[in-house]
Amino acid sequence: MLRKIRLTLAILFFxxxxxxxxxxxxxxxAWLGWMAKIQFLPAVLALNVGVILVLVAxxxxxxxxxxxxxxxxxxxxxxxxxxxGRRSRKQKYRFxxxxxxxxxxxxxxxxxVIALVAGAGSLVALLAPYSSYGRIVSNLFAPFYGWGNNxxxxxxxxxxxxxxxxxxxxxxxxxxxxxALVSFVAISLLAWRNGRIYCNTICPVGTVLGFLARFSLxxxxxxxxxxxxxxxxxxxxxAACIDYKHHRVDYGRCVSCMDCIGECKHxxxxxxxxxxxxxSAPAATTPADKSSRxxxxxxxxxxxxxxxxxxxxxxxxxxxxxxxxxxxxxxxTPIVPPGALSARHFAQHCTGCQLCVSVCPNEVLRPSxxxxxxxxxxxxxxxxxxxxxxxxxxxxxxxxxIRPISLADKSATQIGHAVWIKKxxxxxxxxxxxxxxxxxCPTGAILMVPSDPADPDSPKIPVVNEERCIGCGACENxxxxxxxxxxxxxxxxxxxxx
Numbered sequence: 001m002l003r004k005i006r007l008t009l010a011i012l013f014f015x016x017x018x019x020x021x022x023x024x025x026x027x028x029x030a031w032l033g034w035m036a037k038i039q040f041l042p043a044v045l046a047l048n049v050g051v052i053l054v055l056v057a058x059x060x061x062x063x064x065x066x067x068x069x070x071x072x073x074x075x076x077x078x079x080x081x082x083x084x085g086r087r088s089r090k091q092k093y094r095f096x097x098x099x100x101x102x103x104x105x106x107x108x109x110x111x112x113v114i115a116l117v118a119g120a121g122s123l124v125a126l127l128a129p130y131s132s133y134g135r136i137v138s139n140l141f142a143p144f145y146g147w148g149n150n151x152x153x154x155x156x157x158x159x160x161x162x163x164x165x166x167x168x169x170x171x172x173x174x175x176x177x178x179x180a181l182v183s184f185v186a187i188s189l190l191a192w193r194n195g196r197i198y199c200n201t202i203c204p205v206g207t208v209l210g211f212l213a214r215f216s217l218x219x220x221x222x223x224x225x226x227x228x229x230x231x232x233x234x235x236x237x238x239a240a241c242i243d244y245k246h247h248r249v250d251y252g253r254c255v256s257c258m259d260c261i262g263e264c265k266h267x268x269x270x271x272x273x274x275x276x277x278x279x280s281a282p283a284a285t286t287p288a289d290k291s292s293r294x295x296x297x298x299x300x301x302x303x304x305x306x307x308x309x310x311x312x313x314x315x316x317x318x319x320x321x322x323x324x325x326x327x328x329x330x331x332x333t334p335i336v337p338p339g340a341l342s343a344r345h346f347a348q349h350c351t352g353c354q355l356c357v358s359v360c361p362n363e364v365l366r367p368s369x370x371x372x373x374x375x376x377x378x379x380x381x382x383x384x385x386x387x388x389x390x391x392x393x394x395x396x397x398x399x400x401x402i403r404p405i406s407l408a409d410k411s412a413t414q415i416g417h418a419v420w421i422k423k424x425x426x427x428x429x430x431x432x433x434x435x436x437x438x439x440x441c442p443t444g445a446i447l448m449v450p451s452d453p454a455d456p457d458s459p460k461i462p463v464v465n466e467e468r469c470i471g472c473g474a475c476e477n478x479x480x481x482x483x484x485x486x487x488x489x490x491x492x493x494x495x496x497x498x
Contacts, residue, residue: 002271003258006069014075020396021137021358022145024167029359029396036355036398039130040066040205045349046400059209063216063256067199067206073129074199074206074255076136077191081238084192093235095195097243100250105200105207112204119344122374125352129203132183134353135375139180142358143169170383172357173367176375195238200253210252218272220254220261222247226268233260233269324482326382333491334368335379335471338386338413339394339405342494350376350401356393362386364473365393379415381473381489386415388442388472411442414498416471416489418446418464424486427451427459437462437475437487443498445469446487462487468498 016032023029037043043051055066067074085092108127115123125131146169153164171177190198199206222233224247234244237260241253261269333343337356340346352375357365362384365377377393379386394405405413418437426434428451438446445468452458462475464487471489479485 003262006065006256006258010069010075010078013070014072014079017072017133018137018141021134021355022142024146024149024358024361026359026361026392026396029392033396033398036130036353036396038070039398040071040209041128041130041351042353042398042400045351046398048400055209056212059212060215061217063213063219063251063254064206064209065256066209067196068255068257071129071205073133073187073203074196076133077187077196077198078238078257080188080191081195093232095235095237095240096231097234097237097245098240100253101201104202105210108202109204109207119348120372121347121350121352121376122372125350125375126179127202127204128351128353129199129205131351131353131375132187134355134358135176135180136184138354138358139172139177140184168363168383170363173369173375175369176354176367179375195240196253196255197240199255200239200241213254214251216251219251220249220256220258220269220271222249223268223270226266228266228268230265232263232265236260236263326477326485327483328380328382329476329484329488331488331490333416333493334370334373335416335473335489335491337365337377337379337393337402338410338415338495339391339397339402340415340495341403343491344493346401347373347376349399351399352376353398355396355398356402359392359396361390361392379473379491381477383477385473385477386471409497411470412497413495414470414492415495416491417466417469418471418475418487419490420462420464420487421484422461422486424481424484425461426481426486427461429481431459433460434480435460435462436478436480440474440478441469442472442474443468443470446475470498 013035016028016035019028020032020036037046037048038051038055040052040055042048043055059066068078069075085094112124112127114120115127125135146167149164150166150169153166156162156164187198200210222242222244227244227247229244231244234242238257239250239253239255241250242248242260243250256271258271261271263269336343336346352367354367354375354377357367357377364379364381364384364386366380367375368378388411389407391405391407391410394402394410397403422428426432435448438448445465446462447465448460449463450456450458451461471492473489476485476488479487
């Protein structure tokens with residue numbers, strides 16, 4: 001019964017979090033967005049004390065159920081391991097007890113904490129389990145979901161139904177796609193062959209919760225009097241934490257999956273309060289245990305320190321000339337979304353999970369290709385601009401990298417300023433009137449003035465009032481100049497109100 005309850009909850013959490021990254025309409029986030037915010041690392045970065053205390057208490061009472069129920073990457077490994085075991089009964093019992101790789105575990109955790117404190121967001125994003133799964137879904141699964149939706153939209157349109165509408169499917173970042181692909185293949189291969197070895201050797205969240213689980217109130221325990229040393233429990237344990245010969249369980253690696261309980265034919269394994277150790281049992285702590293605890297405590301101390309706006313993809317100008325795709329300009333300062341407060345705050349809190357990228361209806365957010373900010377989202381205006389009526393990214397960010405911001409505050413927050421490029425401007429290059437940037441500027445920060453002050457009839461060019469510009473990108477996106485716009489947005493290191 002315990003195993004069935006755990007499986008049911010794990011499937012529900014796994015399906016719900018996966019849909020959060022696939023749902024491009026944003027409707028599910030109103031109901032299921034809390035599932036992203038209860039993930040361990042996003043809660044720590046967002047300083048969500050309530051969630052952190054609940055997860056710690058849950059681990060101290062039930063063990064590492066977070067890893068087997070709530071964490072989507074952990075459940076994905078269980079799915080892969082289950083598929084591998086379905087090949088034959090022999091494969092079902094392919095595991096076995098192995099010693100803990102404490103040096104590797106705490107070494108990765110220390111590296112993770114150093115990267116977190118130093119603001120090396122790329123390394124943090126690479127090791128964070130929730131973020132890894134988010135990238136896998138956003139880059140590998142979402143395209144198939146989008147193509148399936150477009151196929152339904154096609155047939156619905158043929159039937160004069162508007163139940164579905166087409167959405168664009170595009171590669172947002174080649175480096176991030178490749179990282180997601182490599183992560184998925186590597187983690188899947190490890191799970192296919194060795195079960196939960198990734199969780200118990202590399203995952204920093206698993207290491208933190210594994211230390212807490214050693215003191216959990218309820219545990220899997222083995223009754224030595226009933227045990228026949230058949231080894232079925234050990235060969236079934238995907239965490240490789242059961243030493244059946246000595247009737248011991250490594251609670252730091254046990255994820256409370258309950259598989260061993262259902263496998264034991266003699267009722268020797270139960271889940272409950274730990275059995276009291278006999279008086280003769282050795283209670284001394286080995287030097288290795290002491291050193292690993294000190295390493296953990298040191299690292300832990302540091303760790304604590306709508307719908308889519310469908311846009312017509314025009315490829316020809318009145319059927320006469322091919323329209324070139326816009327190319328991103330070279331920005332000296334990246335643009336981060338309103339609510340991020342500053343580029344530094346965003347880099348320190350963003351886990352690169354890509355949830356904001358998945359829900360952006362204007363296709364403005366995409367993963368950065370810069371080495372220091374790799375996989376962390378940044379804004380670019382080739383496909384759209386940051387519309388004043390949308391604050392979707394601030395609503396879904398679970399890590400506090402993008403703080404919740406109202407539409408009124410967003411419209412007054414300067415995330416960058418427009419810069420005019422004279423050599424690309426259509427009135428000067430083609431000798432025709434334009435003014436597109438001034439007409440579409442929502443804050444009236446762009447004014448068209450004669451290019452020759454002495455000649456009022458000379459071609460008019462834009463002048464930007466940087467004090468009023470908020471950096472929304474409407475001017476850059478709607479500029480007709482190709483392939484580079486005649487006006488682009490340079491980001492602000494620190495956001496401020498205009």
